[in-house]
Amino acid sequence: MIIENKENVIFNIPYSLYKNDLEKHLKEIHVNKIYTRQDPLGGPRIILVLDKQNALELKAWITLQLSKSSHKYFVTDLEEI
Helix, strand or coil: CEEECCCCEEEEEEHHHHHHHHHHHHHHCCCCEEEEEEECCCEEEEEEEECHHHHHHHHHHHHHHHHHHCCCCCCCEEECC
């Protein structure tokens, strides 16, 4: 899930996706905050908070990776009003 507000973009992603692919890619992108959260229904998740410019790059990378290799995940993009 990707949530955009006035200042930041928040990515809420499954821990398995983070560990398998995304963790290596984040070394190239500035992340403001990163923390783990336990979802009672979905297991562990990683929360990433990025500025809008870095978020665009990460969103494009995630979309490309998921379209190439995974039918297990999908992207939900929301904008805070």
